[in-house]
Amino acid sequence: MQKKIIALAVAAVASSAAFAQSNVTVYGVADVYAGGLTTGSTKASVIGSGGLSGSRIGFKGVEDLGGGTSALFTIEYAVAMDGNAGLGANVPNYNPASTTQTRQAFAGLTGAYGTVIAGRLQTLVYNQNAAFNPTFGTAADTTQSASKESGMALFTQERLDNAIAYVAPKIGDVTLAAAYTSNASGSDVGATGNNVKAYEASATYANGPLTVGGVYRKVNDYVAAATPAVYTPSSLTANTLTTAAAAATATDGNNGYSLGASYDFGVAKVSALSAVQNNNHDSDHKIAGTQLGVVAPVSAAGAVILSQATVKISASDKTTTSNALLYKHNLSKRTSLYGGVASSKGSNGGKGYELGVQGAANETVNTYLVGLNHAF
Secondary structure, three states: OHHHHHHHHHHHHHHHHHHHOOOEEEEEEEEEEEEEEEEOOEEEEEEEEOOOOOOEEEEEEEEEEEOOEEEEEEEEEEOOOOOOOOOOOOOOOOOHHHOOOEEEEEEEEEEOOEEEEEEEEEOHHHHHHHHHOOOOOOOOOHHHHHOOOOOOHHHOOOEEEEEEEEEOOOEOOEEEEEEEEEEEOHHHHOOOOOOEEEEEEEEEEEEOOEEEEEEEEEEEEOOOOOOOOOOOHHHEEOOEEOOOOOOOOOOEEEEEEEEEEEEEOOOOEEEEEEEEEEEOOOOOOEEEEEEEEEEEEOOOOEEEEEEEEEEEEOOOOOEEEEEEEEEEEEOOOOEEEEEEEEEEEEEOOOEEEEOOEEEEEOOEEEEEEEEEEEEO
16 A cells, blocks of 8 residues: 555656646657568669658757746657657667767757757757758658668768757758767767767748758768787797887868758759769769759648669779658648658669668669658
8 A cells, every 4th residue: 555655656756747847849840651672683672761751750949048048958769669669779670860869968058149968969960961852861862762772861861979069049041050069979970989079050031932952961980999919829921020010091081061952943943963082081072963853842741752862983983873752641730641652773883772681783673662740
């Protein structure tokens, strides 16, 4: 009996605390789909998570501190709807963009001086792709598929660990932002080491139907010095000890930029992206990519989405082109049915990539999907 009373008391305290935090919002996306792919002799079917947008659950809040300043926070985790995985588990779910454990987690301050946040952040490159690629975040994301082989970080969905970002107050129709991390995850920024510094800056102009944006990023890898050879009898040659090379490369990484634009004609919204990434850590020194997109409403509830992206590695001329055609039909403000097809093909030795599967060189990977997306 005493245990029950204690349990009820704890529940009451937790409940009153939850009600006290009236400025906190719980939100998320529940998205499941059925799909399949073919490439060469390979055929597969799947029930996947995150076909139209990555399944997730998040918490966000804002508190007015007075004097025009507010504190804010966001904590958001990925959810794999199609498997027995815990919250935020990094489980492949046939949407490579949705396998990140912590999608974003940050706290900061905002006011007339702008907004400052720190934590695990969506990059400015992420925001650029979201603004100008209509298939961004879907299982048929054309820039994600086209850039898989080349490792073109400027065309993938990315986040930065241990980061800080500043968004300046608008200057007319222009928004400026900058971000920095001294210890990013190499897989997020297309770098080779764990001790990675990344710098980003962006500018976005938005006025009516026209939006134009640009982002620049520089990534530095700080590679540790090579370890000297350990003395063993086998290392003796003519009674002398051979040691290892003095040190590895001190700095490495990549730099690049992305430019994008969109215009809403009413009957259709047209968008475009162009990006160039210069790599310093491998022989594929330059990677270039383009993306074209169209969103055309066909009824009050439905829209057709088209996108094509091409990525080319200059040193080898390897090229991958990805195409996607999707249809989204809104059943309500929060729930949508969707379906579509996508394909990726490599040329000059390039490889296509869809639904987590990479084809052979110069081979086409075809995929289809039909799903349900609910935002809450």
